[in-house]
Amino acid sequence: MKIGILTFHSQINYGGVLQCFALQEVLRLMGYEAVVIDRWFSTDHEELYPQKDNSPIIILKHMVRDMLFCGDSARYRRYVKTQRFINRYLKLTPYSFYQWKEAPRQLGVDMLVVGSDQVWNATWQDPGVFLLESAPSIPAISYAASYGMREIPADMQERYREGYKRFSAISVREVEGKELVKALGAEATVVVDPSQLLSAKQWLQALQIKQRRTTQVQHIVCYFISESVDSSLPVLEAYAKANGCKVDIVVQFFNRCALPKSLNEFFRRLKSCVSSVQVRLSADPRDFIGLFANSDVVISDSFHALMFASIFHKNVRILRPRNELRANMFGRITDFAAAYVDGDIVAEDLSSALSSLKRGVSYREDLLLVEREKSVEWLNRTIKKNIDYEYTLKDI
Numbered sequence: 229m230k231i232g233i234l235t236f237h238s239q240i241n242y243g244g245v246l247q248c249f250a251l252q253e254v255l256r257l258m259g260y261e262a263v264v265i266d267r268w269f270s271t272d273h274e275e276l277y278p279q280k281d282n283s284p285i286i287i288l289k290h291m292v293r294d295m296l297f298c299g300d301s302a303r304y305r306r307y308v309k310t311q312r313f314i315n316r317y318l319k320l321t322p323y324s325f326y327q328w329k330e331a332p333r334q335l336g337v338d339m340l341v342v343g344s345d346q347v348w349n350a351t352w353q354d355p356g357v358f359l360l361e362s363a364p365s366i367p368a369i370s371y372a373a374s375y376g377m378r379e380i381p382a383d384m385q386e387r388y389r390e391g392y393k394r395f396s397a398i399s400v401r402e403v404e405g406k407e408l409v410k411a412l413g414a415e416a417t418v419v420v421d422p423s424q425l426l427s428a429k430q431w432l433q434a435l436q437i438k439q440r441r442t443t444q445v446q447h448i449v450c451y452f453i454s455e456s457v458d459s460s461l462p463v464l465e466a467y468a469k470a471n472g473c474k475v476d477i478v479v480q481f482f483n484r485c486a487l488p489k490s491l492n493e494f495f496r497r498l499k500s501c502v503s504s505v506q507v508r509l510s511a512d513p514r515d516f517i518g519l520f521a522n523s524d525v526v527i528s529d530s531f532h533a534l535m536f537a538s539i540f541h542k543n544v545r546i547l548r549p550r551n552e553l554r555a556n557m558f559g560r561i562t563d564f565a566a567a568y569v570d571g572d573i574v575a576e577d578l579s580s581a582l583s584s585l586k587r588g589v590s591y592r593e594d595l596l597l598v599e600r601e602k603s604v605e606w607l608n609r610t611i612k613k614n615i616d617y618e619y620t621l622k623d624i
Contacts, residue, residue: 230261231611232337234358236345237318238269238276240310241480242451242516243532247344249317249513251371251422253434260611263337266324267357276311309512317435328362335364339611344372344401344422350384351377351556359391368394369610372401372419376557380408388412397610402560419603423535424596428521431539437518446473449523451533453480454554455547457507460578467582468504475505476519527581531560538568538596543588545581546573568592
């Protein structure tokens with residue numbers, strides 16, 4: 229059986245790309261042929277292939293900005309490296325599209341799995357594609373679909389209600405999502421994020437990453453989505469100097485590094501090139517996993533940072549969101565922490581997170597294993613309608 233995965237994969241967001249890879253890998257280990265439906269994030273595909281102006285003036289501008297440590301060279305390296313990762317590790321369909329009207333009527337798959345990630349979030353994108361509006365008639369289920377919003381807008385509820393009817397079975401990632409589905413007359417099962425379906429060993433083997441031996445120098449990995457690198461650097465540099473540790477910073481968006489405001493700041497950035505605190509602007513998804521696997525501590529404001537911290541059993545702190553958009557998504561983090569983490573992992577700010585690191589955390593592996601088993605069983609039961617095949621988590 230050939231299964232098509234429809235999700236957010238054509239972007240540079242680490243969590244989005246890696247959860248897609250995880251679902252593809254799990255389906256492959258189950259014995260299915262899994263492909264990723266190459267649906268673009270936007271009409272111009274700029275989230276993965278940005279438009280680059282190569283005029284002499286623009287090139288000169290980038291050269292100057294690079295000398296001031298806020299240029300675009302690392303940005304484009306990350307795009308290129310992420311493109312290479314996707315082309316190497318994701319099995320994409322030979323066709324691409326943005327809206328269903330641009331897709332072929334024969335998708336070349338036997339069924340669709342929609343999700344995971346925020347495929348049903350109407351806050352920042354139209355969810356029509358992921359509700360299969362105008363899609364070819366084909367069996368479909370959702371796996372760990374997420375909303376990232378506390379309620380479905382009134383003017384969109386009928387679209388969601390009709391969309392749910394396209395799925396023979398619905399699963400969501402958060403309890404909030406289950407309630408949103410139920411409010412519109414459908415039923416949903418809560419399952420774990422696809423990233424959780426692979427063990428640490430399987431992640432390392434699949435991406436051919438070597439895990440180093442423990443060293444005497446503490447290694448902290450910071451992954452920031454909303455946090456400012458400019459304001460975080462002095463705090464992290466002071467902590468690294470006082471505690472003799474190494475810090476790697478990975479960022480989601482590139483505009484977190486502004487032009488230096490003074491000559492002193494310029495020289496501070498120049499010095500940071502050989503500092504124990506490094507900003508990894510060009511890290512691709514494989515680099516991201518390698519950093520997490522080989523760290524001692526993870527500090528982030530990201531849900532998937534928490535997922536990978538738990539997979540690799542790292543001491544973790546999650547920063548409380550600073551804006552309403554991120555705050556609406558914070559329930560997924562607190563739900564997971566309440567269910568599977570022993571220890572307070574939420575910090576109000578970076579300084580609070582650093583000052584609390586002597587306090588470790590532990591994960592309720594027995595409970596996580598149970599939920600993984602349930603999620604695999606749910607996936608088995610829903611796909612089994614099409615073929616007579618059974619497996620357990622032990623098989624993968």
